[in-house]
Amino acid sequence: MDEFLLEIITPEKQFFKGMVQQITCQTSDGELGILKGHQTMVAALEIGQISIKAEGEWKTAFISVGFMEVRRDEVVIFTQTCEWPEEIDAARAEEAKKRALDHIKHAQNIKEHRKNEISLARAMARLKVKNSRKPNM
Amino acid sequence: MENISELKQHLHAVEQTRQISNAMYLLSTSRMKKSMRNIEYNLTYMRRLRATMKDIISKTKRSMLSNPYIELTEGGKALFFVITSDKGLCGGYNSAVFNLAMEKIRQYGEPVVYSLGLKGTEMFLSRGITPDGSWYGASQRPSIYLARLLGEQIVELYADRTVSEVYIVYTEYVNSAVQKPVCKRVLPLLRRDFADVEYENKYSAEVLYEPDMQTVFEQMAPQYVIGMIYDIIMQSSASENAARMTAMQNATKNADKMIASLTEQINSVRQLVITNEITEIAAASQVQGAV
Structure with missing residues (x-):
């Protein structure tokens, strides 16, 4: 499966950086799935969850308001807080x-x-x- | 002749004070380092946020982006947000930032004043100014949570036109020896604020805005403000701890000097006492021998 680079940045830390296969997140229009080669886009994200598929496994994290920059081979998410379930x-x-x-x-x-x-x-x-x-x- | 037990008591007290000031020195060193680390992380966040905002701003004409946060300076009140520490013993840190704040406040007539930090609130009250809002706890534990709380408050006041300009007076951390009080405009955001952003045209293709450019920018602006406030409270915290570090280092040095001089004094007094005793004994034995 094609992979792309995902970075999640908060003011406190770099929450995530690595190759992923797919992500799903919530925008004001509903759920949005991103695969490699998506059109360049800047999207506002809603408070909710973000699911990341890396190495064939899905992981979910909590995310507060933020936005996402999508390029063909890279996605950068800016948010105030992002937490794994265990955090x-x-x-x-x-x-x-x-x-x-x-x-x-x-x-x-x-x-x-x-x-x-x-x-x-x-x-x-x-x-x-x-x-x-x-x-x- | 000085009383030896009094001198010993004094020495003991100085020794204890030295222990405290030394502990505070070590503590503020580690706190300062922690704040500095957070400043670094936030800088990365802010740099990229600014790049994206610049991208939107540069693509739009003034009329297209009808945003309340940008380019609006109609005559409303100004808001001054003054950041001080909750605790003292940090040299001239609080008074430096407070003096700058007073100077700015006088220029603006009667602005809205917010105070973050107990020391600042105390100083305002002693000058007969009651801050319109006051918080504390940031200097001990600066957090993104607090930054969000304050950021939302400021954005709200700005959005409902209670204030038309927002300035934050805080202490910029230059390095561990130099901290300077500065007054920074937070709102409105001006186009020229983004002039220095290193801007690479990374979107060669058409960019899609989800749901649209306006909404994206409106969501970004408050986040940018919150990011800025986070940076500011972190800088203040680093500065406060750097100031305290220097103050405590000096205090420890002074205590060392005092301990040295007191020890010397005690020794010379003790020697004097012994000499006196010997003289007395010698004199007494001479008198006895003569008898």
Whole structure:
């Protein structure tokens, strides 16, 4: 299978660098799969998960907002945080989820509501990645 | 004649202080190194982020990219974000950055003031300025989480037009001996900010923007701001620890000097006491012999 170079960069570290066969990530329009030789593209990524197929095996990680630069033989993803399932603190995510839900109930205005929705999305995505070690594809 | 037990007590106290200052020196050295490592990583991230942003900016005409973050300087309030430490014992670090902040704030009349760091908040309050927002905890543990929190807050204020300019006053880390306070504009982003970006035209083919150029740029701008803030709090933390390192190194040196002089004093006093005792004994035995 054809491989291409994937790099995931966060302000804190280089999360991933290596040859991969396929990646799937979430954009505002839905899931997006990338194979080698994809058209040059810059895509905004949503909070959610990213699945990477390397050496025939799928791995899933949590990813927060970011964007992706796709070239024919290379993909670079910029994001604020990216975590493998084993790095995710489930208790903290659970707590963040509860807090966000609570805040949404008592939100005073749209701005506050939106902000907590984002926190909720982040917590839910973390929990989802943590709980589903095998990607569902 | 000085009291020998008093001198010993003094020596003991200085020795203990030296131990503390030396420990703080070692601690701040390792903290500084940690912040410096993070600055490096973030630089890579920022460099590539800037390259992509420049790519979009250079492709669009002013009118095409109707973005609230770029090229907008209508008369609104200015926001000054001042970054200091939570703890003292770091030489002139806090006062240097605070003085620069005061100078800028005076130029702008009545700007919105945000303070990150307990020392800065204290200094503002003592000058009769109540910061519109204050945080602490960054100097001990600067994190991307905090950067995001602050970045989102700033972007929000900017987006709803409460402020039209955002400046951060912080201490730039030049090297372990030199740190200089600077005032940096964070928003609005100007086209000329990207003039120095090394730009390789890596997309020879037509670039597809998903979902579209506008959305991509709108998502990038806040991330860029957060990245910038992360860099700034890391630089501040490196500077603070470098300043503390120098201060503590000097304190340790001074303590060493004091220990040396106190030991000398104790020894000479002890010698004096012994000499006196011998003289007394000799005198007494002479008197006895005479009797």
